[in-house]
Amino acid sequence: MTHATYARRQAARSWWRDGLEGSIYLLCAIGIAFAIADGALLATSALDGIYAAGRLTGIVAAILVLVQMTLISRAPFVERAFGHDRVAAVHTRLGKPVVILMLVHAGIITVVSAQYDGHSVLSQSAAFWELGWFMIAAQAALGIFLVIAATSLVAVRRRWRYERWHAVHLLVYVGVAAAVPHQFLEGSTFRDAGAAWWFWLVLYVLALGSFLLWRIVVPAIRTSAHGLRVASVEPLADGSTSIVLAGRGLDRLRARPGQFMLWRFLDRERWTEAHPYSLSRAPEADTLRLTVKPSGDHSRGLAALRPGTRVVAEGPLGVFTEDSAHAPGAVLVAAGIGITPMRALLEGDDAPAALIYRVRSRSEAPLLDEVAALAAERGVALHVVEGPRASTGWGTAAGETLASLVTDVADRDVYVCGPPAWTARVRDDARAAGVPRHAIHEERFGW
Ligand SMILES: Cc1cc2nc3c(=O)[nH]c(=O)nc-3n(C[C@H](O)[C@H](O)[C@H](O)COP(=O)(O)OP(=O)(O)OC[C@H]3O[C@@H](n4cnc5c(N)ncnc54)[C@H](O)[C@@H]3O)c2cc1C
Incomplete structure (x- = not known):
């Protein structure tokens, strides 16, 4: 390949990356613009102004949660632009502001509503339940997000095994599912099926859709299409182990040398965990290989894999190519x-x-x-x-x-x-x- 081809490829990637980054800001701006068009800024008192700020923080928090979900959905258009480690890092960095924005949103709406109605803050929280089940679900969602934020604190995460932390982290999807109905059923921007309503619907469908597509549907289809199984397990003299996996039409995965995949070995000991390992030789149409050094439970146990074990592989991922x-x-x-x-x-x-x-x-x-x-x-x-x-x-x-x-x-x-x-x-x-x-x-x- 010539220098010009390399330069063209980098230019295209950087446009794509800038475009995706820019679209996050654009989405936040559109979400806020819809709320303003809906009268969010028509404050007649200081209290109204604070209430409007509470609404806007909720809107930005919702958009950022959807951005987080899209980032971690393993959609190829995101992975190829940024690389998995960068995507995972941005996803993690967004976590703190999202939880703070949600807390501010819930806090302001509750305190100001209590002021409007002459309730205490506690009785106002209970008064929201009269609006419908979706407010109870929204409060539960806030609780779930707080638990996830607490378990993601460096001090807690360091003490927890990765698998336990990851299992709790999956609750985020329950949290999103519990928070969505109150937006559509109670949020004033969403009540009429106007442009704002469609904007949010499309946003949710895209974020949830990419997540379901790339994390569940595509891996399931590929598992059945490629029939990936452990073909051989070879212990190496230095203590590591090379594992060759055989399957059909593996060239259709379009894996590149330097990439990694998330491997889930479907035997009794390992089916619950997916771990990242790089391809340790260029992928072939009928085989892939990884080489693993024993460092903890999972990597140590791979030497005992039995040939014939079925394998689910997510990816290929990463831009180390x-x-x-x-x-x-x-x-x-x-x-x-x-x-x-x-x-x-x-x-x-x-x-x-x-x-x-x-x-x-x-x-x-x-x-x-x-x-x-x-x-x-x-x-x-x-x-x-x-x-x-x-x-x-x-x-x-x-x-x-x-x-x-x-x-x-x-x-x-x-x-x-x-x-x-x-x-x-x-x-x-x-x-x-x-x-x-x-x-x-x-x-x-x-x-
Ligand atoms: C992109 C990438 C490519 C890798 N390629 C290779 C390779 O080719 N060969 C190799 O030997 N190792 C590779 N690793 C490292 C390998 O994934 C970890 O050593 C292994 O997952 C550790 O799990 P364990 O249960 O053996 O050890 P543990 O002691 O349970 O984990 C050690 C550390 O590994 C990380 N880890 C554990 N489980 C996961 C998981 N499911 N997902 C992400 N991180 C996790 C955590 O930071 C944890 O603290 C790679 C890691 C990454 C991120």
């Missing part, structure tokens, strides 16, 4: 099990210029033989940086730098995958060598 590069001839930098997406990238359309593989010792380096053979075949300069961890830099006590190993690294895209602290050191070194921020691509093995 050569499609994200700005020019041919990237530099790949991996540590330990971070080699998996790099191994696949070595089989990409354009060969990378160099692969730097940081290992404690060659005997503990997953896939080293395969990587060495492929690098030799494709003319990729392989640097195995071997030795104990140094106190500074990403290499050994010898103080290797990217620029000392690849003299023209400043003109290349750098792909990094390894433990987070190590990845940060590689990023700092790449920046010091003159690699622009946008040409550094990271895959983090954890969100």
